Amino acid sequence: MIIGVLSDTHHDRANALPHVIEEFRRRGVEVIFHCGDIFPTHLRSELFGNLPVVCALIEEQSGLKEFCFPPPGWKFTKPGDRIVTLPNGLRFYIGHKRSFEFLTGAESELVKTLENIRKDYDCVQWLFSGHTHHQIYKQGHLINFVNPGAIEDSYDGYEFAVVDTETKAITFSRIPRTKPLKEPCSIGIVSDSLNISELDAGFWTHLARALEKKRVRHIIHCGNLATQDIGIEALQGFTVHYFLRKDQRNPAQVPENWRLIPWQEPVVEIDGYKFYLQLDLGVTILEHSEIDMLKLSLQVRKDHPETGFILFGSTNYAFLEEGEQVRIMNPGDVVRGRNYAVLTLPTTEVLFSSIAPPPLPGVAALDRPS
Numbered sequence: 614m615i616i617g618v619l620s621d622t623h624h625d626r627a628n629a630l631p632h633v634i635e636e637f638r639r640r641g642v643e644v645i646f647h648c649g650d651i652f653p654t655h656l657r658s659e660l661f662g663n664l665p666v667v668c669a670l671i672e673e674q675s676g677l678k679e680f681c682f683p684p685p686g687w688k689f690t691k692p693g694d695r696i697v698t699l700p701n702g703l704r705f706y707i708g709h710k711r712s713f714e715f716l717t718g719a720e721s722e723l724v725k726t727l728e729n730i731r732k733d734y735d736c737v738q739w740l741f742s743g744h745t746h747h748q749i750y751k752q753g754h755l756i757n758f759v760n761p762g763a764i765e766d767s768y769d770g771y772e773f774a775v776v777d778t779e780t781k782a783i784t785f786s787r788i789p790r791t792k793p794l795k796e797p798c799s800i801g802i803v804s805d806s807l808n809i810s811e812l813d814a815g816f817w818t819h820l821a822r823a824l825e826k827k828r829v830r831h832i833i834h835c836g837n838l839a840t841q842d843i844g845i846e847a848l849q850g851f852t853v854h855y856f857l858r859k860d861q862r863n864p865a866q867v868p869e870n871w872r873l874i875p876w877q878e879p880v881v882e883i884d885g886y887k888f889y890l891q892l893d894l895g896v897t898i899l900e901h902s903e904i905d906m907l908k909l910s911l912q913v914r915k916d917h918p919e920t921g922f923i924l925f926g927s928t929n930y931a932f933l934e935e936g937e938q939v940r941i942m943n944p945g946d947v948v949r950g951r952n953y954a955v956l957t958l959p960t961t962e963v964l965f966s967s968i969a970p971p972p973l974p975g976v977a978a979l980d981r982p983s
Contacts, residue, residue, distance in 0.1 A: 614643050614777075615776070616645070618741055619633060619761055620648035620742075622651050622764040623765040624652060633773050642775060643665075647668040649670065649671050649709030656683070657684060665686045665687070666688070667689075668687060669691075670692075670709075692708075695708045704738070705738075706734065706740040711723075711726065711742035720900070720901055728756075738781075739759060739776065740759070742759070743760060743761070747760070747772075748761060752930040752932065752945060757783075762935065780969070782965065783964075783965050793960065797828075798883065798959075800957075800958070802832070803834050803944055804944050806839065807839055808839055810839065816947070817842070817845050821851070833854045833855075834854070835892055836890070843871055844868045844871055849868070849870060853872065854872050856873075858892070889913050889917055891913075893927055895928035906934050906941055910936045922939065924943070925943050929950055931945035931954065933963060952965070
C-alpha cells in the first residue's frame with residue numbers, strides 16, 4: 614500500500630493542499646494520513662481527492678461538534694485511541710504530539726516510546742506524528758517514527774511524506790514555495806558497508822542499478838568502507854566521495870572517479886551544495902535531543918559556512934532531522950539493513966530505501982530410502 618502522510622494544515626493560507634494531493638495522486642497514494650492540526654473548513658472529501666483519510670484530532674478538538682462525525686471515507690483518531698487497522702490488516706499509530714518528546718528529550722526517550730507502543734500494540738510498524746512543523750525520521754528494528762513536516766509554517770516549502778508499506782521505502786518531499794532555477798541533482802548516500810562484498814557479491818551491482826534509476830551521478834560514502842571495495846567496478850559510472858577512518862590506509866592506486874574526503878576537513882561540495890561528514894556522531898546520537906542537534910548544526914555552520922547537511926553513520930538505522938538551516942542524516946547501514954538514501958536537490962527530497970535480498974530458493978524434496 615502507498616500512504617500519503619501530511620500534517621499541520623492549519624489555515625493553509627497558501628492553498629498548498631490541492632498541490633500536495635495532486636502529488637499524492639501522481640505517486641499512486643491509496644490512503645492519506647493526516648497527523649493533526651486540521652481546521653474544520655478542510656473536512657471535505659473532495660479536498661483530499663476523495664481518498665480514504667485517517668486524521669488525528671488534537672485534545673481541543675475531541676468532543677467538539679465540528680469533529681463528531683468524520684466525512685465519508687474518513688476516520689478520526691483521538692488521544693488515547695490512536696491505533697488504526699486498515700482493511701489489509703496493517704496497523705499504525707497516528708497521533709499528533711509525539712514529536713514534542715524528541716524536541717527536549719534525548720533520542721533514547723523517543724526509542725523508549727516506540728518500544729512501549731510496539732509492546733502494547735502488536736504488529737504496529739509505523740508511528741506518525743506532527744506538531745513540531747519539521748520532518749523527522751527514526752528507523753527502528755520493528756517500528757519506525759515519522760513526522761512528515763507541515764503544510765503551513767514549515768522550515769522549507771509545503772511538506773509531506775510518502776510510504777510504501779511493501780518495501781518500507783519512505784520519501785520526504787515538499788512543494789517548493791518558489792520555482793527553483795537549478796536543474797535537479799540527485800546524490801546517493803551510503804554508510805557502513807564493511808564486508809558486504811563478502812556477504813553479498815551482487816550488492817554493489819544492485820545498488821548501482823537502483824541509483825541509476827534515480828539519475829544519481831554522485832555517491833557519498835559516510836565511512837566504515839572496506840578498502841578493498843574502493844574502485845569497485847560496479848560503481849565506475851558514478852563519482853564516489855568516500856571517507857576513511859584514521860586507522861585505514863588509502864590504496865596506492867585509486868580510480869579517478871573515487872575521491873577521498875580528508876578527515877581533517879570532512880566537507881564535500883557537489884554542484885554548490887555542501888555536506889559535512891561526522892561518522893562517529895552515530896555513537897552518541899541516542900543521547901542528543903533536537904536542541905542538542907541544533908547547537909551542533911550551528912557550530913558546523915559557523916566553522917563551515919553554507920553547509921546544508923551533516924551526514925553520519927556508525928548506527929544500524931536511518932535517521933533524518935530537519936533543522937532550520939541544516940539537515941542531519943544517516944542513510945542507515947548497508948550490512949544489516951542494506952540501506953541507502955537518495956537526496957534530490959534543490960527540492961530537498963529525501964528517499965530512504967534498501968536493496969531487498971533475493972528470496973531463498975525452494976527446498977528440494979528429501980530423498981527417502983525405499
